[in-house]
Amino acid sequence: MILFLAIAISIYTAMHCLVFWGIHPLLAGHRYLAAAALLWMLLMIIAPITVRLLDTGGSPQAARLLALTGFTWMGLLFLACSMFAVIGIVELFSRLLLLTIPGLPRLPLHGPLIATAVLLMTLATGVYGYGEAKNIGVVKIPISTDKLPAGTELLRVAQISDLHLGLLNRGSFLEPVIARLKELKPDLLVATGDVVDAQINHLDGLSTMWQEIQPPLGKFAVLGNHEVYAGLKQSLDFLQRSGFIVLRNTGLTVDGVVRLVGIDDEQIWNNAVHENAILQAQPLELFTIFLKHRPTVSGDGAQLFDLQLSGHAHRGQIFPFNFLTGLKYPRQDGLYRLSPGSQLYVSRGTGTWGPPMRVLSPPEITLFEIRRSNSVI
Structure with missing residues (x-):
């Protein structure tokens, strides 16, 4: 440090x-x-x-x-x-x-x-x-799969990432995020890390705001590097009080509809846990969403999930720093096809780190409309 x-x-x-x-x-x-x-x-x-x-x-x-x-x-x-x-x-x-x-x-x-x-x-x-930075847009991503169970024609998954709630991003920032999520009415909400920032002691009342969002299939989160900087215990406490189930190097099936797998940021496990081993332990018959804060894919790991959701890079947040972040994270914005049947989506992030501004890297909430193949919806 x-x-x-x-x-x-x-x-x-x-x-x-x-x-x-x-x-x-x-x-x-x-x-x-x-x-x-x-x-x-x-x-x-x-x-x-x-x-x-x-x-x-x-x-x-x-x-x-x-x-x-x-x-x-x-x-x-x-x-x-x-x-x-x-x-x-x-x-x-x-x-x-x-x-x-x-x-x-x-x-x-x-x-x-x-x-x-x-x-x-x-x-x-x-x-x-x-x-x-204040103009949070919605990016809709259509995905077709034959892995949704019979009777489930459409699954709507909302992703938020990198809100950096803390000293600067507080209630006035979170309100429009909550309002937009209410409008979208997702079946499932996932947060791909850095929900909180280093200053953890400014979150009083924000966990109550999160309680206003209750998707039918629940809310899930993974830990990013800023949850480490803020303190793991305090970060986990905030996420859990906000109603998020935190996936820590594990997976679960949600209501028999979709498989979620989540891994801690490498800042926590320091390469001690190999993500492929965690993914290999999961059944693959259902559509599998892999939640990982950083937009990296480990070796042949792409064969072990259908959709990886990540954030972290902010697409540089302020142009032209996207060229610098792109050196470390070549995939830093949007949808990438990794292999047949496997894709990675990297969010630009919903909030801001440090400077309360974004230049040519607009913030987003992402809505994945996952349709069963041959569905008419």
């Missing part, structure tokens, strides 16, 4: 340095303004850690205010950093080109006009991203 924090802080500091380089033309000749910018950036670098210390130290209101400020800044920084990185690369190539071909005109990329344009674009994109 210490190594992870050191790497994260180093990367975050480097991003601040890049943005400071980008805005430096606006600060040239303004010593006090430059000093204020550096001080602000220093405070923002340590803000995520300070939020955690304030929260655990019994100052929730201060923690929430700093979290809103610090994580909003983080989102804006990501956007500005992406733009200044492109400018920096072009500037570097321009200088290298000038060394090899003297006399070429130099592109005036690193100047006050470009810096101002980047800041304005950053603010505009941030406002758009805040709105996008």
Whole structure:
């Protein structure tokens, strides 16, 4: 954990340095303004850690205010950093080109006009991203199978993922999610991890809101990495009070209609449990849904389920970070055919982690309409 924090802080500091380089033309000749910018950036670098210390130290209101400020800044920084990185690369190539071909005109990329344009674009994109994060859409996925039992022509399964309920995402965030689920009236609700965030002690009353959703076949969940950060005991307690049955490296048949198998996030079991062994222990005659937080498929595991539901990657949450998350999780958004009769669906997530914004990665609730083959419904 210490190594992870050191790497994260180093990367975050480097991003601040890049943005400071980008805005430096606006600060040239303004010593006090430059000093204020550096001080602000220093405070923002340590803000995520300070939020955690304030929260655990019994100052929730201060923690929430700093979290809103610090994580909003983080989102804006990501956007500005992406733009200044492109400018920096072009500037570097321009200088290298000038060394090899003297006399070429130099592109005036690193100047006050470009810096101002980047800041304005950053603010505009941030406002758009805040709105996008609030606009939770419904993605409907039709699936046909011959594994539904006679008499069951249609099974409607709703998936939520990565809500990150906690210090920032609270009742006002959860209300529209609950309302949309009520409208969809699924037969079954599944949550594929990170329902809670690291700040677990802000969930009072939210478990009661979940009680408003009572699908006929129940509510099921698996644990993600943020349930670990929040504390397993507290996370499990919240999920169970919310009415979710938590599947921990096990499977069960739901009302003779569908088979559910769920596995803990690798952050918990640290590769000590092999998911294929868990899947192999399950009967395959019914349609099998495999709940796994991270969108990875283990070896020949695709032969052992009909549909895997995952989340975790958020599709980067803020463009262009989807390219970075795509390096680790090539399948990070949408439906993927793994083998004949086996598919993986990766949700972009319903909530947000950190910055309360999304850019070109809209949040979703997913509704799977699983129809029996040859059904006329």
